[in-house]
Amino acid sequence: MKKTNEYKSPIAALFWSVTMIGFGQIYNGQYIFGAFLVLFEISTNGLSSLNTSIVHSFHGDHQLAHDVFNHQWGLFYPSVYGFSMWQAYNKAIVINCQREKKDYPKETYLTGFFILFVMGMNLGVYYHDCFLNGNHFFSFLSSPIFNGLCWGIIFGFAGHLAEKYIKSKRKKFKE
Numbered sequence: 001m002k003k004t005n006e007y008k009s010p011i012a013a014l015f016w017s018v019t020m021i022g023f024g025q026i027y028n029g030q031y032i033f034g035a036f037l038v039l040f041e042i043s044t045n046g047l048s049s050l051n052t053s054i055v056h057s058f059h060g061d062h063q064l065a066h067d068v069f070n071h072q073w074g075l076f077y078p079s080v081y082g083f084s085m086w087q088a089y090n091k092a093i094v095i096n097c098q099r100e101k102k103d104y105p106k107e108t109y110l111t112g113f114f115i116l117f118v119m120g121m122n123l124g125v126y127y128h129d130c131f132l133n134g135n136h137f138f139s140f141l142s143s144p145i146f147n148g149l150c151w152g153i154i155f156g157f158a159g160h161l162a163e164k165y166i167k168s169k170r171k172k173f174k175e
Helices: 010-019 023-027 031-048 050-058 062-068 077-099 111-126 136-142 144-174
Strands: none
Touching (some): 010 077, 023 077, 031 050, 050 144, 062 136, 062 144, 077 111, 136 144
16 A cells, blocks of 8 residues: 555544544545444444434424434444544644654644543433433433533533643643
8 A cells, every 4th residue: 555645634534534434544544443433433333223313303393302312322423423423633743744754743633632521411411311301491401412512512612621731730840
């Protein structure tokens, strides 16, 4: 296989993985790994009835979205989703370092965001039913999908801020 000397945008790799698990890896040229992740996406998505739950969530039928969603399979999804985005972003950075013949970065990026993003998504997916018979203002949180994404994003930004704080303290300590 011929190595290309193309620049790979870490943001583009991240957004390809946001679109579908494995697409960021395929963008980065990791075809076998990307295909494996896409197959995981298709199988987990089907076994958890994720797309059906999403359709019911967008139609506002949150009880039906809850009923069709298979939690035993659906709780696998956030972990691989978060990993796919994190890995694609960081791999694009490594590819660009190879291209420019620079040393590899000594750290990974957005690790705090994605660790807590996955934790928040799992908690949101698992505990979404707490909102099923609640206030109409928060009724969208009774959907396993919307609740998982909402808590995932909130936890993710908290993780990013915590990571930045820890890195700044570590930098001051080294000085």
